[in-house]
Amino acid sequence: MKIILVSLDTLRASRLSGYGYGKPTSPHLDRIAREGALFERAYAADIPTEVAHTGIFTGKIGLTTGVVSHGSELAHLTKSTPWLPTMLRSAGFETAAVDNLYQLKEWFARGYRYYINSVGGNRWIDGKTVNKLAFPWLEQHKDESFFLFLHYWDAHTPYLPPQELVPQFYAAGRDPFDPGNKSMEPAYNHLAYPFFKHHHYDLIGEVTDSEYYDALYDAEIRYLDDRLKELDQHLERLGIADDTLLVLFGDHGESLTEHNIYWDHCGLYEPTVHVPVIMRWPGRIAEGRRVPGFVQQVDLLPTILEAIRRESPAGIDLAKLGEPSGMDGISLWRTIEGKADRTHDRVYLSECAWQAARGIRTDRYKFIRTYDSGPFIRPERELYDLQEDPEEAVNVAESQPEVAERMERELEEWVARKLAGRTDPMKRQIEEAGLPFRKRIEQILASAGLTWDDWRQNPLRERFDRAVSSK
Incomplete structure (x- = not known):
C-alpha cells in the first residue's frame, strides 16, 4: 500500500x-x-x-x-x-x-x-x-x-x-503599473505594510493594480x-x-x-x-x-x-x-x-498569529470573537448570515443580538469543555508573549527607527520608506 x-x-x-x-x-x-x-x-x-x-x-x-x-x-x-x-x-x-x-x-x-x-x-x-x-x-x-x-x-x-x-x-x-490606478493604496498604507514590503511587494515591483496580484x-x-x-x-x-x-x-x-x-x-x-x-x-x-x-x-x-x-x-x-x-x-x-x-x-475556528480570534461556522451563520486584532481594526464580535451574505460583507451582530449571544455562549462553553481546567494557550500567548506576527512588524519597524505605537497612529507607506532609506 x-x-x-x-x-x-x-x-x-x-x-x-x-x-x-x-x-x-x-x-x-x-x-x-x-x-x-x-x-x-x-x-x-x-x-x-x-x-x-x-x-x-x-x-x-x-x-x-x-x-x-x-x-x-x-x-x-x-x-x-x-x-x-x-x-x-x-x-x-x-x-x-x-x-x-x-x-x-x-x-x-x-x-x-x-x-x-x-x-x-x-x-x-x-x-x-x-x-x-x-x-x-x-x-x-x-x-x-x-x-x-x-x-x-x-x-x-x-x-x-x-x-x-x-x-x-x-x-x-x-497595465499593472498604471499610475492612474489607485487600487493598491489601501494595501500599501496598511499597518502590516512593513512586513509585506520586505517579503512580497519589493519582489514584484511598483504595482498599482490590485487585480494584478x-x-x-x-x-x-x-x-x-x-x-x-x-x-x-x-x-x-x-x-x-x-x-x-x-x-x-x-x-x-x-x-x-x-x-x-x-x-x-x-x-x-x-x-x-x-x-x-x-x-x-x-x-x-x-x-x-x-x-x-x-x-x-x-x-x-x-x-x-x-x-x-x-x-x-x-x-x-x-x-x-x-x-x-x-x-x-x-x-x-x-x-x-x-x-x-x-x-x-459545525466547525469551530481559531487563529493566533496576526490576530487572535475564535469562531463558529454553521450551515447558516458564522460568529467570530476577536481577542486581539493585531494590525487590523476589528469589532469584538462579528456575525454573518451566510445564506443572505455569502461574502461576509455585513456584520449583523447588533441587528441579530440573540443569535450572536447564543453563538458566543456556545463558543465559550466549547472552549471550556476542551480545556477541561487547563490554561487557555491563546490567552497565555496574548498575555505572555504577544502575537507573533506583531512582533515581526515591531522588529522591522525598530530597524527603521519607528515604534509600533507610533506606526499604528500614522501608518503611511511613504513615511516607512523614508525611514528605511535613511538607515
Whole structure:
C-alpha cells in the first residue's frame, strides 16, 4: 500500500475550477477530483501553517494539543502525542517527507526515516524542487508500502509565477503599473505594510493594480497544477498510480483584499478557512464523489488509519497502528461511501498569529470573537448570515443580538469543555508573549527607527520608506 499526503500551502478552495471558479486554474486537480472524492465544505479549524499541519498529523485541534499559534516560542508538542508518520513507521511503512516545516518546529520531522528538507536559499520553494527531490525516492521505494508527505508552497506569497502563465488570468490591455490606478493604496498604507514590503511587494515591483496580484495568485495555482500533473505522470510511469491513496489538502486559503487582508492568510473568513480536500484511490474510492457537508482537516488522520485497516497490506502490523485517544477528527469513509454527508454539524475556528480570534461556522451563520486584532481594526464580535451574505460583507451582530449571544455562549462553553481546567494557550500567548506576527512588524519597524505605537497612529507607506532609506 502506498500513501501520498500532499499539502497545497495557501490554496483557497474557491479559486479552483472544481469548486466553482470560472478561470482555468486547476485542470489536473479537477481530473483527480473526478477520479475520486472532492469535499465541498472542508475547513481548517486552526490557521495558519504550523497549527494546521499539527492538527493534520495528530487528528486533534489546537485546543486539544495546546498548539494554537504560529511561530511562537511558547508552543510545544509533547513527544507522547501520537503522530501519524511515527505510527505508520511503527507499523512497518517506509516513511518520507519532502518538506521544510522542520524549520518551524522540530516535531514536523518526527516519524520519518527519510526527511528531505526542501528549504533553499529563498524563503519560497518551487514545486519543481519538491518533485526533483521526491521522484528519485519514489523510484527507489516503489515496491514497498510507504507513506510520503509532500509540501508544495507555490500558492504562497511571494507570487512569482512564470510570466507566460499570467495572461490567462489578467485582462489583455490592462497595465499593472498604471499610475492612474489607485487600487493598491489601501494595501500599501496598511499597518502590516512593513512586513509585506520586505517579503512580497519589493519582489514584484511598483504595482498599482490590485487585480494584478489576484492574477499572479491564479497563475501560481496553475503552475502548481502542472507540478501535480508531473507527480501523477511519474506515478503512472512507475506503475503504482492505481495502488496509491492520494490525499490532497490546503492547509489554509488566502484572502485577496477581503476584510482588508491583502494577499495573506489570516482572519476566520471563508477565503482563508474554506480549503480544498480531494482524495483518490482507484478501485476503493468511487469516481466523482462530492461530499456536500462539513469536514475538517483533522479528519484526515483517522481516515488514513481506517484505509490501512481496510486494505490490510502485507507486511504491515495493524496492531502497532494504535488508535489515538481523544481525537477530534472523524474518519471520512462514511462520507466517501455516501452513508453520511458530513462528519461535523459545525466547525469551530481559531487563529493566533496576526490576530487572535475564535469562531463558529454553521450551515447558516458564522460568529467570530476577536481577542486581539493585531494590525487590523476589528469589532469584538462579528456575525454573518451566510445564506443572505455569502461574502461576509455585513456584520449583523447588533441587528441579530440573540443569535450572536447564543453563538458566543456556545463558543465559550466549547472552549471550556476542551480545556477541561487547563490554561487557555491563546490567552497565555496574548498575555505572555504577544502575537507573533506583531512582533515581526515591531522588529522591522525598530530597524527603521519607528515604534509600533507610533506606526499604528500614522501608518503611511511613504513615511516607512523614508525611514528605511535613511538607515
